[in-house]
Amino acid sequence: MKLIFSIARALLLARWRQTLVAAIGVAFSITMFVSLLGFMSGLNEMMDALFLNRTPHIRLYNEIKPAAVQPILMSPVYRSGYHFIHSIKATGSRQGIYNGMAILDALRRDDRVTGISSRIVMQAFFNEGTVDITATVNGIEERKETALFHFEDYIVAGDALMLEKMPNSIILGKVLAEDLLVHVGETVQLTTAEGERFPLKVVAIWQSGIRDFDKVQSFTSLGTAQKLLGKTANYITDIQLKIKDITAAPAMAREYNHLFRVSAQDVQTLNAEFETGSFIRSLISYAVGITLLTVSGFGIYNILNMLIYEKMDTIAILKASGFAGRDVRRIFISIAMSIGIAGGVTGLMAGFLFSLGIDQLPFRTTSLPTIKTYPVSYDPFIYFIGGIFSLASTYLAGWQPSRKASRIDPVVIIRGK
Numbered sequence: 128m129k130l131i132f133s134i135a136r137a138l139l140l141a142r143w144r145q146t147l148v149a150a151i152g153v154a155f156s157i158t159m160f161v162s163l164l165g166f167m168s169g170l171n172e173m174m175d176a177l178f179l180n181r182t183p184h185i186r187l188y189n190e191i192k193p194a195a196v197q198p199i200l201m202s203p204v205y206r207s208g209y210h211f212i213h214s215i216k217a218t219g220s221r222q223g224i225y226n227g228m229a230i231l232d233a234l235r236r237d238d239r240v241t242g243i244s245s246r247i248v249m250q251a252f253f254n255e256g257t258v259d260i261t262a263t264v265n266g267i268e269e270r271k272e273t274a275l276f277h278f279e280d281y282i283v284a285g286d287a288l289m290l291e292k293m294p295n296s297i298i299l300g301k302v303l304a305e306d307l308l309v310h311v312g313e314t315v316q317l318t319t320a321e322g323e324r325f326p327l328k329v330v331a332i333w334q335s336g337i338r339d340f341d342k343v344q345s346f347t348s349l350g351t352a353q354k355l356l357g358k359t360a361n362y363i364t365d366i367q368l369k370i371k372d373i374t375a376a377p378a379m380a381r382e383y384n385h386l387f388r389v390s391a392q393d394v395q396t397l398n399a400e401f402e403t404g405s406f407i408r409s410l411i412s413y414a415v416g417i418t419l420l421t422v423s424g425f426g427i428y429n430i431l432n433m434l435i436y437e438k439m440d441t442i443a444i445l446k447a448s449g450f451a452g453r454d455v456r457r458i459f460i461s462i463a464m465s466i467g468i469a470g471g472v473t474g475l476m477a478g479f480l481f482s483l484g485i486d487q488l489p490f491r492t493t494s495l496p497t498i499k500t501y502p503v504s505y506d507p508f509i510y511f512i513g514g515i516f517s518l519a520s521t522y523l524a525g526w527q528p529s530r531k532a533s534r535i536d537p538v539v540i541i542r543g544k
Contacts, residue, residue, distance in 0.1 A: 134458050135458045135462050138462060139462055139466075145433070146462075146466060149466045149470070150469045150470040151470070153467060153470025153471060153520075153521060154469075154474040156470075156520075157471055157474025157477075157514075157516075157517050158481055160474075160478070160516065161475060161479065161481075161482065161513045162481040163412050164413065165485075165506075166501070166503055167409060167411070169504040170502050171504075173498065173502040181277075181335065182276075182394055183244070183276075183369065184370045184373055184376045184394045185367075185370065185379055185392070185393055186366070186367055187230070187367075187383060187387065187391055188224065188389065189224055189225075189364070189390060223362050223364055224363055224364065224389055225389075227362070227363045230389075231243060231245065233387075234366070239371055239372070240368055240370055241369050242275040242369035243367070243369075244268055244275050244276075244367045245268060245366055246349075246363065246365040246366075246367060247265070247266030247349060247353065247364050248263060248264075249263070249266070249319070249320070249355065252318040253316070253345075254315075254317075254318060254324075255306070259318065260303070260307065262344070263343050263345065264297075264345050264347060264352060265346045266346075266347055266348065266352020267290075267346050269288065269291050269348065270291070278333075281333050281334055282331050283333070284311050285298070285311040285329070289331065290331070290346065290347065293328065294350075295325065295326070295327050295328060295351060296327060296328045296329075296330045296347065296351070297315065297317070297327040297330070297347045298329070299315070299331075300335070300341035300342060300344040303341065310332075311329055311332060312328070314327065327351075333346065373394065374395075376393035376395055377393045377395055380392065442455060445458075447537040452533035453533065455529070456529040456530060456532065457529075459528055459532050460526070462525065463524055463526075467521025468518070470517060470521075471513070474513065475513055479505075479510070482505065486500055486501065488501050
């Protein structure tokens with residue numbers, strides 16, 4: 128093998144310009160593959176984070192819907208009849224979670240749950256002169272929302288902590304605040320669905336990055352929301368959960384739905400469209416990277432073919448002096464793999480440096496206040512795949528020429544010479 132590698136090295140140096148071009152082709156392909164896939168993966172991670180940062184793994188709430196069992200079906204006398212009266216709404220339906228404090232205690236004892244946050248969701252009107260602007264008011268526990276959903280990261284003005292320190296205070300979505308022409312420290316007039324009117328002081332401005340979302344969202348403390356609705360301190364409409372294993376969310380949602388008799392929504396159901404988009408972007412990145420490597424593989428294939436035609440006499444002498452066909456094949460496979468290894472290592476290093484450069488480029492937009500630079504992923508799996516692809520493409524490119532070289536008959540070549 129030492130002699131085989133020595134001969135391969137001599138053949139490589141004999142055509143070092145073509146060898147260098149082939150190695151540069153592989154390096155360029157790997158550089159673009161790593162940087163492109165790293166950028167796409169970073170973009171996917173950023174989009175998933177924007178969604179998951181604001182989304183509980185499991186949400187428990189009361190969904191207002193027609194009774195599953197209609198009253199007439201409860202009577203054995205009429206079960207076999209034709210029921211032309213249907214969709215009778217239950218008079219006792221409520222948005223608040225029944226026995227919510229007991230459910231919270233049970234969830235705190237569940238080892239699978241890592242975080243719990245209560246919330247009250249209500250509709251209200253903000254009064255702008257003679258015009259009423261409809262919006263959603265979320266009563267939240269600010270510290271828990273920040274710990275679980277990075278709430279404070281989306282505050283662009285003011286102090287979110289004032290929500291719990293100052294009674295009758297509110298945080299407005301950025302677009303909603305612009306529509307109301309108010310700033311931090313000013314007061315807005317809020318009218319509840321029951322017609323009660325309250326003045327609330329704006330302590331902060333919140334921006335999610337989704338304009339339609341920022342146009343209708345506002346936040347107040349849990350106690351203030353209960354006061355606006357005239358409810359007791361145990362009234363809540365939503366329980367938001369973070370769990371240890373996000374893949375178990377659908378099964379746990381079904382379990383809580385059966386156990387607590389509430390509606391349960393899991394993050395994987397909500398995240399299906401985002402996962403589809405991430406998969407498509409990653410697929411496009413892999414397709415482009417594989418195309419680049421395939422093109423560089425054809426370059427190596429052509430170079431080795433030309434080398435074989437030029438070195439026919441050398442191959443004939445090697446075989447005439449005792450080298451077997453498999454030895455000749457190993458020589459040319461070694462040449463191809465040397466190009467692949469050199470180009471692959473250079474490409475991985477250049478791809479990492481190129482990714483670092485992209486990561487330092489400023490990226491500022493009002494729709495994404497938490498993003499300061501272009502997102503890039505440095506997942507080792509990307510570099511592993513890039514290295515494997517470089518070796519595989521160069522091996523396949525060198526296999527056919529090396530096979531051809533191993534079958535050359537030295538007698539025919541020498542007689543021809």
